[in-house]
Amino acid sequence: MPDYPFPLMIFAAGFGTRMGALTADRPKPLIPVAGRALIDHALGVAEEASVTRTVVNTHYRGDQMADHLRDRNVMISHEREQILETGGGLKAALPLLGEGPVAMLNSDGIWTGANPLLELAAAWEDGRMEALLLLLPLERTLAHGPKGDFRLAPDGRISRGQGGEDHVYIGAQILHPARIASTPEAVFSLNRPWNEMIAAGTAFGIVHDGGWCDVGHPEGIAAAEALIQSSGHG
Numbered sequence: 001m002p003d004y005p006f007p008l009m010i011f012a013a014g015f016g017t018r019m020g021a022l023t024a025d026r027p028k029p030l031i032p033v034a035g036r037a038l039i040d041h042a043l044g045v046a047e048e049a050s051v052t053r054t055v056v057n058t059h060y061r062g063d064q065m066a067d068h069l070r071d072r073n074v075m076i077s078h079e080r081e082q083i084l085e086t087g088g089g090l091k092a093a094l095p096l097l098g099e100g101p102v103a104m105l106n107s108d109g110i111w112t113g114a115n116p117l118l119e120l121a122a123a124w125e126d127g128r129m130e131a132l133l134l135l136l137p138l139e140r141t142l143a144h145g146p147k148g149d150f151r152l153a154p155d156g157r158i159s160r161g162q163g164g165e166d167h168v169y170i171g172a173q174i175l176h177p178a179r180i181a182s183t184p185e186a187v188f189s190l191n192r193p194w195n196e197m198i199a200a201g202t203a204f205g206i207v208h209d210g211g212w213c214d215v216g217h218p219e220g221i222a223a224a225e226a227l228i229q230s231s232g233h234g
Helices: 017-023 038-048 062-069 085-097 116-123 191-200 219-231
Strands: 008-011 054-058 075-078 102-106 109-111 131-137 167-175 203-207 212-214
Touching: 008 038, 008 085, 038 054, 038 062, 038 102, 038 109, 038 116, 054 062, 054 085, 062 075, 075 085, 085 102, 085 191, 102 116, 109 167, 109 219, 116 131, 116 167, 116 203, 131 191, 167 203, 191 203, 212 219
Parallel strands: 008 054, 008 102, 054 075, 131 203
Antiparallel strands: 102 167, 109 212, 131 167
């Protein structure tokens, strides 16, 4: 398989407060699911896609993350002073990621079926798209909750804020970082540039060919393990 055409950012800096006592002594990405740490599931997706440049951001218990990743072929963007949220974390990591579009994975999800990164790369249209988000219809998600994030139009553009948001962002995307790099603040969410891209008509989505489980809270662990087992990889 040829090398993946984009650098990859894996978000792993959060406090994991929804995990309760499970993150009292470890960062959320080190919680085991089906015998592997969450971050290792994300790195497995990257390895399967032949990603050659991976950056993981860290903050909470970053020393544990650094120890866990020591022998992996990744670079660490350590948010030492404060947590920078998703947009700020990406902005801080851009010098390590290099020029051009960036692929991203959240470290608190489990995907089955097609490789998320390969799906996104196959659908990416440079020049037409600023963002391409991987989505699932709300009813096909596991442990996510009752609300969707976006509407998905027939032409692939995404929107929100008008009701009828029946698709969920499942933690994988490709994004052109120009808007992020030009944002003056150090701490901000990716929701801001997403909204700007939606307004400009340059934010798109595709539907994942497979399953996904949100492992942001304890109930998601058992659901994710059942999903993995049912996919034949457990």
